[in-house]
Amino acid sequence: MKLKIFSIITCFVLVTSSCDFDEDINVSPATPADVSAQAIIPAAQAGLAWVIGGELVRISGLFTQQMEGINAQQADNYRYLWVPADGDGIYFRMYNAVLQPLVIIAEKAEAEGSNHTLGMAQIMIAHGIGSLTDCFGDVPFTDAFGALDGNFQPGYDTQESIYTTIQDLLDSGITLLEGPAGNGPALGSEDLIYGGSTASWVAAAYSLKAKYYLRLSKRSSTAYSDAEAALANAISSNAGDFQLEFGTAPNESNPAYQFSRDRGGNIEIDDYFFGLLNGLNDPRREALLVEDASTASGYTITLNSQTYYTTIDAPVVMTSYAEMKFIEAEIELMENADTPAAEAALAEAIGASITKIAGSNDAAYVATHSALAGLADDAARLEQIITQKYIAMYSNGLEPWTDYRRTGYPNLTPVANGNNSFNLNGEIPRRLSYPDTEIQLNNANVPIKDGNLQTPLWWDN
Template sequence: MLSTSCSKFVDGYEVSPNNPVKATGPLVLSSAELGLMSVYAGTPARTAGVLTQQLGGTADQMLAIDMYDIKEGDATNDWNNIYNNVIQPCNDIVAQYSEGNPHNKAMALVIKAMGLGVATDMWGDVPGQEGGMGNINGNFSPKYDAQKDIYAQIQSLLDEAIGLLKTAGSDVREVGANDLFFKGDLAKWLNTAYLLKARYAIHLTKKNANDAATKALDALSNVTNVGDLRATYGESYNENNQWFQFSQGRATLLRMGENLINMMKASNDPRLSVYAAVAPGGGYVGAAPGSENQNASELGTYMAGQTSPITLAGYVEALFIKAEANLILGKTQEAADAYNTAVLTHVQNATGSPAPAAFVTAYASETAASITKEKIMNQKYVALFAQIEAYTDWRRTGFPTLTPNPHNVLNKPAIPRRLPTDQNERLYNKNAVVTSDILKPVWWDE
């Protein structure tokens, strides 16, 4: 009798709540969010920055990218990060932790859409419906979906997320602090989902410009300045900004790019002093493609400060999309207004001060008669410094005008327009669609 009573008394208490034997949806969400941060502030962003000449690769693997010496094994870690640390945990949430947790599921769908977006924009055709499902259904050879279909999947994921975010009531297990981006703030997640719908709509301007613009503006009608999706960092070493950590551990590899530095110097851009550090010889100096100029300026505190936040999707981007979309549809005054607001907002965000009067007059006072696509995209290029979107924008619009590295290993006057298929996919996935030509445009860039 005593034995039975004791057994009932301790039933359930032998399991420590601080040492769970099974993950929860919110815990898995944290993992996926960390994976997304490392993608958007990691090698894909550095690659995009070098190829668009915002940055200069000056040694080792960054110099190889600068020289267009990009091989199929170079981005294996990034491919694995996207599918193993972003898409796979999001699939886990959908498969195992969705019941009673619609908001947690919605956040996972948004994150998955962003991870899938980077994969397809950098590689073209990629695993979509079957990607990241190996630990769930045992399929470790996922079929590749055409990029056109991947884009439809992204929009579908975002639509489903929006519907779930609008679901009344609370989750069985609230996300709260496990949501590293918004601490469970549904309004901010909803805002981000609509912004992403606009982002992926405007990417398709080469396919159908009017349709892309119309869909982008429709999504943007739901976007406000309620809060950007940002990666935030702490003061402990393992919590530091990723660009800062890269500069500390691999200081010789990367410098500011000559094209961006010269553009900002020519316009007396007030953001230059936070974008770039003063060069060893004084002033702000950019590394020309292939120059290996390690006396050029290092990244400044805006992107590479020890605790500087990094925007993954934000209101300034939304304003530039709004400007471009309105211009495509012939609404030039609306385009000018959105453009002016975008430039002024970003200067304030980056420097902490309003733009100087002379800069406002020269670069943020466009009218219906003066606004152009080149002006919009050039200023978006500056504002989206070291972001993957700048590489996507350059490929689909041709702005800013870039001169290929004349010393590149391809011996062709062209800048790479994609990454080659990952070598592990070629070797071990029988369903892989293999593309080795890095000058071949992805579907939306054709």
């Protein structure tokens, strides 16, 4: 299944190319002039996993001290020196390799009458644009895909409107996937994530609804209740996690594996995260760290290709059962004031994470770190929940950074030398500055041009 990814990308280039050509030139009948919506799905899914499991994992890990940059751009980003040019890759890949293909899939699926494929595409578009707005704030969406019609300077949707769009897309995707398949080709084996299982996609959509409602905990009085309602139909076991599993062939490898193999000398495990795992004697330690008998702890901070998230066929996790239970624990504590229910959800969350990463649960560890009643107050209880979530969400996209911005936990001390012209107060960044290509080519529409990393996002106010 995964072997098709690169040939599918070639097909996508053929479909979307806007280059002029001479119609009199002979065209091989073996070269497709067009492809179906289903043919593009593997490339779009792999593209989303690459952005989330690559750049977004690294920037979240660097800002929240799960990783330390020790060389090149990663060393600058670790000390909060993020220049506009650093954002070009994220923008290009998310729009060009993810969102544009997904929009094409949606258009083709609608024309074909492939309702389930359309629903899947809408769910992935929601998570793609959601990931982008959680980095930059306002971003193009409504006008973002008009280049073939001559619109090279798209306007920006506000983050508030993007968040409405996310939920609308997820609701529409759920409706389509729960309804008839339609007259077009079915969603099937080309779906690298769930193999065409509509029930799994519906659960993933409800999970994303909960995730994005929770983002609004500082902004909306209904954020917790909205997220709680979505949880009722969300992912219900580790087996249903929304993730893409990579293969063992050279052209199937996980993005973290490729980075650790090719540029592993640029990043290592940060002392804070390393010390947290060691200090708690965390059972996930052996899977997340590299063992080294020559060190006092028995582990090294080296980031190489032999840990759970960096092996060649490691999954890129976009949301999970463990994350849903952490969300539930926070809701039970902060919305429902039900500490026993929060403890039960937290125990399930920690246990699910340990089982997934370490292979089996650790009942004693779970009992110790899910105990909330004896802590001083709800602030201390929330810190316990988010600190355990911080461990569990290592290498799970933007979650550690978004939770830090929402809650202030874990209680991190900003790195030394983090004060620079892009980050004047030296605190942990609240956003990424807009890409240099946007500032140069779409200047009239870019909402913030000064590159200040401390200007909060809409939901962070």
